Amino acid sequence: MERPKAKRWLENVLALARNAGFAAASLDRAYDLPLLALTRPAPGPAPRVYLSAGIHGDEPAGPLALMDLLRERFFDDRFTWTLCPLLNPAAWDAGTRENPGGIDLNRDYRQPRSREVRAHRDWLEAQPANDLYLSLHEDWEANGFYLYEINTTTLHSLAETILDAVEAVIPRETGSRIDGHETAAPGLIHHRPEADEPEYWPEAIFHLKRYPHLSYTFETPSARDLVTRTAALKLATQAAIDGFFEIRANAESP
Ligand SMILES: [Zn+2]
Incomplete structure (x- = not known):
């Protein structure tokens, strides 16, 4: 799968998003590329x-999965949506984990040094609290799919639902430790709402410090082909959202 340059890719995403009823905001520009946020309010509460x-x-599969879901009009009237489809566009072009300044943006959310995270943080701080957080990642060291779950709500876990859905294309990562964390079940890491290194907050921890919610970070194994990894992240996202709709409906019915 050939990867287009970030500039053109973002233009394509923007067109798909507008077709799917999203409004777009450019939070800032970094390395001459826009930092794009997309929002779509539900018709009612x-x-x-x-x-x-x-x-x-x-980690290209995450942006590609979100683009596919936009194209397929997956983001419907059940929820109010916020999408940040490409948080580090210059690194997409470079094919690197860090931005061109050598900063790992996913460790930069406590006291941002990067322009990208500063803009993202400032924007997020003006947004209402989210009920569900999904972040799409990939892992070079993994052989299977796994996820981080951080649940600071009383809602039921969606982890098994998500892992089951992904198993159609990628099995769960095995082993009792993944990325330095003990697993609660195959492919499942229960994480505290705290950063592993207190000075270096990932994006997920920044959100958790602001308000309680259900948080998932998905990780596909980079050794698999990109089409399969993209399919896995789509399945994980769809399962999480469909499952979240169900548990919210159940929690609200008497
Ligand atoms: Zn990552």
């Missing part, structure tokens, strides 16, 4: 779902 991808430029 509805929970808020936040999705982000592309914070690491060497």
Whole structure:
């Protein structure tokens, strides 16, 4: 799968998003590329779902999965949506984890040094709280799919639903430790709402410090082909959102 340059890719995403009823905002520009946020309100009161991808430029499946879902009009009237489809556009062009300044943006959310995260943080701080957070990542060291779950709500976990859905294309990562974390079940890491290194907050921790919600970070194994990894992240996202709709409906019915 040939990757277009970030500039053209973002133009394509913008066109698809507008077709799917989203409004677009450019939060700032970094390395002469726009930092794009997309929002689509539900027609009435509805929970808020936040999705982000592309914070690491060497993890292309996440942005591609969100683009496919936009094209397929997956983002419907059930929720109010916020999408940040490519948080580190210059790293996408470079094919690197860090931005061209050598900063890992997903460790930069406590006291941002990067222009990208400063703009993202400032914008997020003016937004209402989200009920569900999904972040799409990839892992060079993994052989299977896994996820981080951080649940600071009383809502039921969606982890098994998500892992089951992804198993149609990628099995779960095995082993009792993944990326330095003990697993709660195959492919599942229960994380505290705290950063592993207190000075270096990932994006997920920044959101968790602001308000309680259900948080998932998905990780596909980079060794698999890009089409399969993109399919896995789509399945994970769809399962999380469909599952979240169900548990919210159940929690609200008497
Ligand atoms: Zn990543």
